Amino acid sequence: MRVPLNWLNEYCDSGLGVHELAERLAMTGTEVERIGRHGAAETDGFVVGKVLTREKHPDADKLSVCSVDVGADEPVTIVCGAPNVDAGQTVAVVQPGAVMPDGTKIKKAKLRGVESNGMILSERELEISEDHDGIIQLEQHFDVGGVAAGAPLAEVLAPGQDVLELEITPNRPDCLGVHGVAREVHAITGNPLAELELGPAPEGDETFDITVEDHTLCPRFTARIFRDVKVGPSPLWLKERLSAAGQRPINNVVDITNYVMLLTSQPMHAFDMDKIRGNKLVIRHAAHEEKITTLDDVERTLDGQMLVVCDAEGPTGIAGVMGGQISEVSSETTNVLLEIAAWNGPNIHRTSQKLALRSEASGRFEKGLSPILPLEVQEIASKLMVELTGATLVSSTIDVAGEISQPQPIELREARVEGLLGTRIPIARCAEILEHLDFKVEMSGENLLATPPHYRSNDVTREADLIEEVARIQGVDTFPATLPESPTAIGSFSPAQKLKRGLEDLLAANGYSESITWSFTSEAALNKLAPGGELPGVRLRIANPLSEDQSVMRPLVLGGLLEVAQHNFARGADAVRTFEVGTVYNGTISDPVEHTALALLLSGAPHAASWRDAAPGEGDFFALKGIIEAISANSGVEIGFEPLDGDDHPYLIPGRSATLVAGGQSVGYLGEIHPLVAKEHDISGATAAELNLDLVAAALPAPTTFESFTSFPPSREDIAVVVPQNVPAAEVIAAVESSGGKYLQNANVFDVFEGEQVGEGKKSLAIRLTYAAPDRTLTDKETEKARKSITQKLEEIGGALRG
Amino acid sequence: MSETVEKIQSIESAGASAIGSVASLAELEDVRIHFLGRKAELNDILKSIATLPPEEKGPVGKAGNQARGKLEALLAARQEELETAALTQLLEQDRIDITLPGSPVAGGGALHPITRVRREIEDVFIGMGYKVAEGPEVEKVHYNFDALNHSPNHPAREWTDTFYFEDDVLLRTHTSPVQIRVMEEQPPPVFVIVPGKVYRRDSDATHTPMFHQIEGLAVDEGITLSDLRGTLLEFSRAIFGEDREVRLRPHFFPFTEPSVEIDVSCFKCSGKGHLKDGSRCNLCKGTGWIEILGAGMVDPNVFSYVRDSGYDPEKVQGFAFGMGVERIAFLKHGIPDLRLFYENDLRLLAQFEAGGY
Numbered sequence A: 001m002r003v004p005l006n007w008l009n010e011y012c013d014s015g016l017g018v019h020e021l022a023e024r025l026a027m028t029g030t031e032v033e034r035i036g037r038h039g040a041a042e043t044d045g046f047v048v049g050k051v052l053t054r055e056k057h058p059d060a061d062k063l064s065v066c067s068v069d070v071g072a073d074e075p076v077t078i079v080c081g082a083p084n085v086d087a088g089q090t091v092a093v094v095q096p097g098a099v100m101p102d103g104t105k106i107k108k109a110k111l112r113g114v115e116s117n118g119m120i121l122s123e124r125e126l127e128i129s130e131d132h133d134g135i136i137q138l139e140q141h142f143d144v145g146g147v148a149a150g151a152p153l154a155e156v157l158a159p160g161q162d163v164l165e166l167e168i169t170p171n172r173p174d175c176l177g178v179h180g181v182a183r184e185v186h187a188i189t190g191n192p193l194a195e196l197e198l199g200p201a202p203e204g205d206e207t208f209d210i211t212v213e214d215h216t217l218c219p220r221f222t223a224r225i226f227r228d229v230k231v232g233p234s235p236l237w238l239k240e241r242l243s244a245a246g247q248r249p250i251n252n253v254v255d256i257t258n259y260v261m262l263l264t265s266q267p268m269h270a271f272d273m274d275k276i277r278g279n280k281l282v283i284r285h286a287a288h289e290e291k292i293t294t295l296d297d298v299e300r301t302l303d304g305q306m307l308v309v310c311d312a313e314g315p316t317g318i319a320g321v322m323g324g325q326i327s328e329v330s331s332e333t334t335n336v337l338l339e340i341a342a343w344n345g346p347n348i349h350r351t352s353q354k355l356a357l358r359s360e361a362s363g364r365f366e367k368g369l370s371p372i373l374p375l376e377v378q379e380i381a382s383k384l385m386v387e388l389t390g391a392t393l394v395s396s397t398i399d400v401a402g403e404i405s406q407p408q409p410i411e412l413r414e415a416r417v418e419g420l421l422g423t424r425i426p427i428a429r430c431a432e433i434l435e436h437l438d439f440k441v442e443m444s445g446e447n448l449l450a451t452p453p454h455y456r457s458n459d460v461t462r463e464a465d466l467i468e469e470v471a472r473i474q475g476v477d478t479f480p481a482t483l484p485e486s487p488t489a490i491g492s493f494s495p496a497q498k499l500k501r502g503l504e505d506l507l508a509a510n511g512y513s514e515s516i517t518w519s520f521t522s523e524a525a526l527n528k529l530a531p532g533g534e535l536p537g538v539r540l541r542i543a544n545p546l547s548e549d550q551s552v553m554r555p556l557v558l559g560g561l562l563e564v565a566q567h568n569f570a571r572g573a574d575a576v577r578t579f580e581v582g583t584v585y586n587g588t589i590s591d592p593v594e595h596t597a598l599a600l601l602l603s604g605a606p607h608a609a610s611w612r613d614a615a616p617g618e619g620d621f622f623a624l625k626g627i628i629e630a631i632s633a634n635s636g637v638e639i640g641f642e643p644l645d646g647d648d649h650p651y652l653i654p655g656r657s658a659t660l661v662a663g664g665q666s667v668g669y670l671g672e673i674h675p676l677v678a679k680e681h682d683i684s685g686a687t688a689a690e691l692n693l694d695l696v697a698a699a700l701p702a703p704t705t706f707e708s709f710t711s712f713p714p715s716r717e718d719i720a721v722v723v724p725q726n727v728p729a730a731e732v733i734a735a736v737e738s739s740g741g742k743y744l745q746n747a748n749v750f751d752v753f754e755g756e757q758v759g760e761g762k763k764s765l766a767i768r769l770t771y772a773a774p775d776r777t778l779t780d781k782e783t784e785k786a787r788k789s790i791t792q793k794l795e796e797i798g799g800a801l802r803g
Numbered sequence B: 001m002s003e004t005v006e007k008i009q010s011i012e013s014a015g016a017s018a019i020g021s022v023a024s025l026a027e028l029e030d031v032r033i034h035f036l037g038r039k040a041e042l043n044d045i046l047k048s049i050a051t052l053p054p055e056e057k058g059p060v061g062k063a064g065n066q067a068r069g070k071l072e073a074l075l076a077a078r079q080e081e082l083e084t085a086a087l088t089q090l091l092e093q094d095r096i097d098i099t100l101p102g103s104p105v106a107g108g109g110a111l112h113p114i115t116r117v118r119r120e121i122e123d124v125f126i127g128m129g130y131k132v133a134e135g136p137e138v139e140k141v142h143y144n145f146d147a148l149n150h151s152p153n154h155p156a157r158e159w160t161d162t163f164y165f166e167d168d169v170l171l172r173t174h175t176s177p178v179q180i181r182v183m184e185e186q187p188p189p190v191f192v193i194v195p196g197k198v199y200r201r202d203s204d205a206t207h208t209p210m211f212h213q214i215e216g217l218a219v220d221e222g223i224t225l226s227d228l229r230g231t232l233l234e235f236s237r238a239i240f241g242e243d244r245e246v247r248l249r250p251h252f253f254p255f256t257e258p259s260v261e262i263d264v265s266c267f268k269c270s271g272k273g274h275l276k277d278g279s280r281c282n283l284c285k286g287t288g289w290i291e292i293l294g295a296g297m298v299d300p301n302v303f304s305y306v307r308d309s310g311y312d313p314e315k316v317q318g319f320a321f322g323m324g325v326e327r328i329a330f331l332k333h334g335i336p337d338l339r340l341f342y343e344n345d346l347r348l349l350a351q352f353e354a355g356g357y
């Protein structure tokens, strides 16, 4: 919303500089996007001139050489190209040294041999309109009798002015009008607010046949009839004001509708009354798939929830959104019917959405304008119609309205003001603020009753809304800073939140950097995870994605981390160790399932190389398994590794991957990435894991309780077990643990060996056994007994003790 | 005194002087063998005691054992001296190149700057008595808009602005729906913050379709707008430095009334709007203030959606606020381009291995 400062000051002059005014507006709820400028940046050098003589240029047919009085001792010579320049005119002159609105600096110049000391200005040059057919003749627009040559041009016509560019919040459509903003200035400063000027009494009682079929969607439709309208250009002041507000001048009738809209926020529509067929208007629902060609020359297909304004032969416009071509005002128009209506905001919004057709009017109506406003605005518009077009108003307001509810009084309790704001504002001050904002205020004991003006009755309906009005004008920034008194509040993280933080720290400490990748992915990206096929599973698909790349919610994090690896290797990284904790999405739209995943990716060395370990080798399954084991140890959640089952993980090498199990269920995977998947991502290989952290958190053990430990030293023994190659180490350890007796504390594989010595198809596992008793040092005999039992058990699973 | 005793005494003093003058452990061993070895004179004397006349046996034996004891003690002391000296000499010569790099710990990983900032904010509020709540990202229109008092034609509802799965299911556009979910679950008082990802259908230099917010909600009897100011002042000082001030500007949000935007005094120019050299501060664009979040008093209509859970708008009131984590990270760490947050370039992440406090 562009508010030219001169226009605003006419209704309420803040007496403040533009920057201070902007600050005060911002601090009371009217956001100022920026302070703009219309026309010249500086007004110096723009003066009123009187043309004394005009002669033809000796060497150029179209140029005139004028002698112009600009208030100096001697008249100056100005060469002018306008055909209408002549002696006796009062004109706008820009002098050498001044800067034009378009940034051009004016200099003395020779035009075909004649020196010109400045320029006589046209409307276009002053950015008032597009008109460049001739220079402005000020005496035609203003009373210039008392204006001396050389006076600042700003005394009659601003060559440049400040414009407040406001961001009006959607609850304040009244501030989409200059007068609404002026009322804010009035409330802020207490300076007087000029009322809007109303039109003359009608000279006639003509009427018009108007029918509104649905008052829910059209609460009110009003019209006034103007005869003997002379369509033509608007006066200069009106054009200048519209231009400064960002509206292009067209003709006086259209300009009046725009001007009054910018002043009051109420859009309106002028019909050429003689082109309304059948002398009637009907506001009805559009028929299903009814067609209309709007003013922008596009044929639109409507539906039954939209309203159309029709004459006897069909639709002339889409109600509240855009008029049609049939009854547009033209230069031949002599009779005007001025429509000012109220529409149902949400329905206008729906219509404009559905048709993808936004207009200045629809943008205002959809915010819900007051149904009482049209009656006032008819009066305001009439004054200008009569004064500027020479028209005669021949009707009173033809008003077709449903039941219009009047704003109701709302109680404001003084105690409640302090209770909500935490600072006392005397009730008398509350009353003053509300009165400035046009509320009707009445005291009721300690409290007051405030009735909002009709144009605020959507926005202000409750006591809290009144308190907001009081608070913002009083200045929310003046309130004290206190803290809530809530002795029961104790801040803490949940166990799952602590787990997440603990694991993030653990991973960072172990060399893994945290990534945050997009929650979106695409089918194509997911299918890159399934060599030669499609990744199984149901997806949550966004109905209106920004692009196909971001159209599906990720069912797993892996793709994102592979892209992180791809990105970093392409930029010279020698290894990528990364993790992400984030949401993944499964299930269906009617039953979406989200869980927090912890994903890890290792590509390249498992830790940084150094001069003592120049080649740490490539990370593999076991490197990342170590991290998972650390996660298990850190969280206290036992995580088991079982062979991968099913074909849900086409991105893994089946024989080098595991299902992760905790709390008796699968919680994720760990495995080396399929070489074709790695290749798709331009990396040589990787190992990845992904854990469902929600399930891990659910398996968190209770807080640890102390268990006494023996002070007697443990005895250790290493054994080598030869087993067939396909027997998993876990099975061997299980056998050892089940047969090692009650003093066996621990059995760990510390070496694996395959080769001729152990025989083909076999492997040797070196296992360290740790025995301990709580009350004594164990004897050799006792450990020997356990060892015998272990040997026996190992034989049952095809193993033999070596050496 | 017998001749033999005198002999012993002279051996003892000769031994003591020899021990005192040796310079190496090898010499010391020679001295030991010479004075205390099997073939030493002292040993011979002690072995021959039996052959001495009875009156001499006692004194000679005593003197001999005393001499042996003394020499042994002197030898041990000297040996320790010499060993210490030898070790010192060895260590003197043991020189490593202390400028070689240390053996790397497994570390070198870093938390994402978003996580760092999120945690920092969480910690401030945990300290003020808040808990951390979470909620779904795939959300119902009811929680994201309706229960938050958004009018039916609020622009954020449009398909051009918000990601939808179908008419009633969307990607949450803010963390605010968790306000409703938390209040449905627990009666007042409530003090929670809600960190999380949110989504808007916007992608340009200053917007990414996914970003992070932290929501705050405090509801109890008698919580005021001044309490909101105090809380966010504490927050701003904890995050941006103890000299910060906050400024409240009225604004409009559907789910708070009154609503405000909060500015923090610029920490680059100390709120002056210009730098020491007189040039305009580009962080606050010369205003001295930086917008950091939106907030307000919870709208009574929002409470009416959770009245059955114990939220009577005549009895309880509270405030809510919401801030963008990326914005705080930008302000605090100067990460200039939103895209950098989601590229996960290890060179950026490495800069945040130590993010500062």
Ligand SMILES: [Zn+2]
Pocket: B266, B267, B268, B269, B270, B271, B272, B273, B274, B281, B282, B283, B284, B285, B286, B287, B288, B289
């Ligand atoms: Zn600054």
